[in-house]
Amino acid sequence: MQIIPAVDIMNGKCVRLKQGRMNEETIFSSNPAEMARKWADYGIALLHVVDLDGAFQKTPKNTQSIQEIINSIDIPVQVGGGIRNLSTIQKYLEMGVRRVVLGTEAMRNPDQVAEFCAKFPDQIVIGIDAKKGMVAIEGWTETTSVTAIDLAKQFENSGVAAINFTDIHRDGMQTGPNIEATKALAEAISIPVVASGGVSTIKDIENLVRIADYGVVGVICGRSLYEGTLDLSEAMKISNI
Secondary structure, three states: OEEEEEEEEEOOEEEEEEOOEEEEEEEEEOOHHHHHHHHHOOOOOOEEEEEHHHHHHOOOOOHHHHHHHHHHOOOOEEEEOOOOOHHHHHHHHHHOOOEEEEOHHHHHOHHHHHHHHHHOOOOEEEEEEEEOOEEEEOOOOEEEEEEHHHHHHOOOOOOOOEEEEEEOOOOOOOOOOOHHHHHHHHHHOOOOEEEEOOOOOHHHHHHHHOOHHHOEEEEEEOHHHHHOOOOHHHHHHHHOO
């Protein structure tokens, strides 16, 4: 199971939010590329980058910072936030992004996103964010009546690389990931699932490793790494057992 550090960018700075709220940001670095290099030096296999401004404004806003990250490290980078169309996907892939994450668009236009997955096999990740099991979109400001599992099932056999599953109530709160919901999603589909939201300590990694056999292939870690409650080296060691 991969441990995937997150670099969330707002106004060109590396920040973390609580439950996606713009007014609850903590700035951890004014240089996202420097932070990316820090995590890359641990030997990680993938870096997760989010353009938070893009997510809220519905179009990429921090492409310069993202390009600097790509130029600074030699590991694959996946990017999400404000990606809504084919031209944006192509732009990111041409920049050197390995995978792009589509969230709101997967809910709004699942057929079109399935076409993107077929056109770029293993390069599209579906980001599913949920509140009490229901899909939330538009930077988590709108909750739909569609369950996370029902949305994920629409992308079976489409060429999608993975499902990033976030329990919004856990995100940035360091209260532990939603193991039950993550396991239920992984059991319901054949697509690899990456857990996100709530990781705080090594115990959370241990709990996720226990459900790896159900198809949980990774976990995105943010605030816990930045605040030091989770040691990346220890997490990587446990996840590879």
